[in-house]
Amino acid sequence: MYCTVDCAAYEFQESGTRVTLIDTPGFDDTTRDYMEILATIASYLDHAQLPPISGVIYLHRITDKKLTGTSRLNLEILKALCGERFYTHVVLSTTMWGRIPNETVHAECGQRVTELLGSPSHWGDMASKGSKHIRFMGNRDSGMKILHHILSLPHAPPTELELELRAKKDLQNTKAGGVILEERRRREQLRLDELQAMREEEEERLREEQEQLTSYTNRHHHRELVTSHHDRVDTCHDRHHRRHLGQDNSRQANTSSRGRHGRESRNENGGFGILAWFSRPSN
Numbered sequence: 001m002y003c004t005v006d007c008a009a010y011e012f013q014e015s016g017t018r019v020t021l022i023d024t025p026g027f028d029d030t031t032r033d034y035m036e037i038l039a040t041i042a043s044y045l046d047h048a049q050l051p052p053i054s055g056v057i058y059l060h061r062i063t064d065k066k067l068t069g070t071s072r073l074n075l076e077i078l079k080a081l082c083g084e085r086f087y088t089h090v091v092l093s094t095t096m097w098g099r100i101p102n103e104t105v106h107a108e109c110g111q112r113v114t115e116l117l118g119s120p121s122h123w124g125d126m127a128s129k130g131s132k133h134i135r136f137m138g139n140r141d142s143g144m145k146i147l148h149h150i151l152s153l154p155h156a157p158p159t160e161l162e163l164e165l166r167a168k169k170d171l172q173n174t175k176a177g178g179v180i181l182e183e184r185r186r187r188e189q190l191r192l193d194e195l196q197a198m199r200e201e202e203e204e205r206l207r208e209e210q211e212q213l214t215s216y217t218n219r220h221h222h223r224e225l226v227t228s229h230h231d232r233v234d235t236c237h238d239r240h241h242r243r244h245l246g247q248d249n250s251r252q253a254n255t256s257s258r259g260r261h262g263r264e265s266r267n268e269n270g271g272f273g274i275l276a277w278f279s280r281p282s283n
Contacts, residue, residue, distance in 0.1 A: 005029075007044035014144075017151060020050060027077055028070040034180040038077070038171055046165050053159055055089040055150035056082055059136070060116075062094040062109045067122060073183055079126065080175035083160030088130030089153055091146050092116075092123050098138045 010021045022044070025037050045053075058078055064071065082090055094113060100106045116123045117133060127133065132149060136142050158166075164174040171177045 006040060007048075009048070009050075014147065014151070019147065019151075022050075027074045034073075034077075034183065035171060035177065038174075038176055038180060041081075042161060042165060042171060042174075045162065052156065053089075053162065054156050055091065055153065056086070056159075057091045057093055057146060057150075059093050059095050061096045062112060062135075063096045063099060065112070067116075073179070075122070076179045077176050080179045081159060081161045083163075083175070084129055085157045086159050087126050089150065089156040090126060090131040091149060092126065092131055092133045093136045093146055094133065095136050095138070097135055 004023050004025045006025065008023045010023070012019055012021075024041050024044075025032075027034055027037055029037065056078070058075075060071070067075070078090075094109075097106075097109070100109055113133065117127045118124055120128075123131065123133070134142075134146050134149060136146065160175055172181060
C-alpha cells in the first residue's frame with residue numbers, strides 16, 4: 001500500500017460476486033505532499049464510477065515495535081476518511097507475520113496486537129465500534145479470510161469522504177483534509193521551534209564568545225595599566241635617584257672646595273708656610 005503512487009483497481013469474481021480491490025497510496029510516502037495523496041484518492045473515488053465502498057482494509061506491519069509519527073498520521077487519516085459509522089466495515093490487518101524469526105518474537109508481536117486493540121488512541125476506539133483485526137499471513141487463504149469477512153457484512157453506509165465529496169466540499173474542508181492541515185501546522189511549528197532553538201543556541205555561543213573576548217581585553221588592558229604604572233614608578237625612581245646623585249655630587253664638590261679653603265687658611269694663619277729671612281741692606 002505504501003509503495004503505491006496512484007490508485008489502481010483489480011477486479012475478480014468470488015462466489016458469484018464481482019469484487020473490485022482498490023489499492024491506494026499511503027500517507028507514508030515522504031516524496032509527496034499529504035494533501036496531494038488525499039487528492040489522488042478523492043479524485044479516483046469521485047470519477048471512477050464505482051459502486052459504493054463495501055469495506056476498507058488497513059494494513060499495519062506487526063514488526064513495527066511502536067507506532068511512528070507517520071503510522072499515527074495514517075491511522076488518523078483513516079479514521080477521518082471512514083467516519084465512525086463505517087468502522088464496522090474496517091478490517092485492521094497486521095502483516096509481516098512470516099518474517100518473525102522465533103516463538104519469543106512471535107509472542108511479543110501477539111502482545112503488540114493486544115496493546116494496539118486496547119489503546120483508544122490506537123485501534124481501541126475503532127475496535128470498540130466494530131472494526132475487526134485479522135492477521136494477513138502473506139498467502140491466499142488469509143487474504144480470502146479478510147475478503148469473506150467483508151462480504152459477510154450487511155450493506156455498508158457511505159464513508160465520510162464519500163459524503164463530503166457529494167457535498168462538493170473542498171479537500172481542505174473535509175475531515176481528512178483537516179487532519180492533514182493540522183499535521184502541516186504541527187510540523188511547521190516544530191520547524192519554527194527548531195529554528196528558534198538554533199537561534200538561541202547561536203546567540204548563546206556569540207554571548208559566550210563576547211564574554212571571553214571582553215575578559216581577554218580586560219586582562220590585557222589591566223596588564224597594560226600595570227606595565228604603565230610600573231614604568232611611571234621606575235621613571236620616578238630614576239628621577240629621584242638622579243636627583244639624589246646630583247645632590248651628592250654637589251655636596252662632595254662643596255666639601256672639597258671647603259677643604260682647600262681650609263688648608264689655605266691654615267697655611268696662612270697656622271704658620272705652616274715656608275720660613276723666609278729677609279736681610280735689610282745696611283746704610
